[in-house]
Amino acid sequence: MINEQIRDREVRLIGADGEQLGIVSSREAQKIADEAGLDLVKIAPNAKPPVCKVIDYGKYRYEQARKEKDAKKKQKTVELKEIRLSPNIEANDLNTKMNAAKKFLAKGNKVKITLRFRGREMAHMNASKHILDDIAENLSDVAVVEKAPKVEGRSIGMVLAEKR
Incomplete structure (x- = not known):
């Protein structure tokens, strides 16, 4: 989930440079992300409270796709x-x-x-x-x-x- 899709009352926020910003309301977290010109992305939805991070979502998705592609390239299928x-x-x-x-x-x-x-x-x-x-x-x-x-x-x- 990203940006306005996050409906939790409070979230644990991690900043754009990786530092812990503590537990804040989701509105405040969204405001921090908007000020930085980045997206608020829920990383760990099952945690109490859920963990969100301020990152560029397009870049994040691209990196995930690259990781999956590399993992697929390295794995060997046994017939x-x-x-x-x-x-x-x-x-x-x-x-x-x-x-x-x-x-x-x-x-x-x-x-x-x-x-x-x-x-x-x-x-x-x-x-x-x-x-x-x-x-x-x-x-x-x-x-x-x-x-x-x-x-x-x-x-x-x-x-x-x-x-x-």
């Missing part, structure tokens, strides 16, 4: 990449999939490895769990198992994350 396998995968195909997983992990992404079962393969789910264990073992130098292999409907899935 979850998925690699799908079938239970009767050959050794070379498995190595190719593991190399792809290594690339994803090197870029800082998490990798979900899904072992999909179709038809009669459903009867031999437990016999195929060793494939996921082998992958976890082979990638143990670059990855750590974040979510252990778990049966999810017609598939078994596990999540690997980059080792720190």
Whole structure:
């Protein structure tokens, strides 16, 4: 809230140069802000009494937008990449999939490895769990198992994350 939108009886006022001006009525605070040619902005509405500051509101909003933009630039989003396998995968195909997983992990992404079962393969789910264990073992130098292999409907899935 700024200027006339502030309806509180008393506010704790902070001056334009950051010094505490104490608790004053909101009309008096507005008068001080007008004399300085600046805006009265409510900073902490939940405080008792609310805290208001005399500042240039346009400049304040610009600074806030810059801070948010910088924070967004610095944050890193971690994607979850998925690699799908079938239970009767050959050794070379498995190595190719593991190399792809290594690339994803090197870029800082998490990798979900899904072992999909179709038809009669459903009867031999437990016999195929060793494939996921082998992958976890082979990638143990670059990855750590974040979510252990778990049966999810017609598939078994596990999540690997980059080792720190």
